[in-house]
Amino acid sequence: MKERCKFFENCEQSEKNLRNCRYCIDYQQQLKEYISDKIDYSWYKNAKIDYDVNGHCLGADFNNDNIIIFHEENGKKYQTLIAYYWDYTPEQLYNIWMEEDWQEVA
Numbered sequence: 001m002k003e004r005c006k007f008f009e010n011c012e013q014s015e016k017n018l019r020n021c022r023y024c025i026d027y028q029q030q031l032k033e034y035i036s037d038k039i040d041y042s043w044y045k046n047a048k049i050d051y052d053v054n055g056h057c058l059g060a061d062f063n064n065d066n067i068i069i070f071h072e073e074n075g076k077k078y079q080t081l082i083a084y085y086w087d088y089t090p091e092q093l094y095n096i097w098m099e100e101d102w103q104e105v106a
Helices: 022-051 090-099
Strands: 055-063 066-073 076-083 103-105
Touching: 022 055, 022 066, 022 090, 076 090
Parallel strands: none
Antiparallel strands: 055 066, 066 076, 076 103
């Protein structure tokens, strides 16, 4: 039985190739850009003005059902893992990122 895409009815995923559907890749790229823009131009723009905090988004990656968001703040690198990301809108993912405990990475 073919596993269906969580996002698109016309998904091209197959049982052996779950990561290469062009619709899913497009959605994931749009999600990465949205989160990066929100972190850079909302969160850290305001943090610089209000608290003299410097930071920016380093990107995001997808691991099965999870999105992992990487960012840097005042020279320290952090990651945030959000499980079952397809259950959330992009704005909800950004809000979850703001509220999560960020995990420092080496």
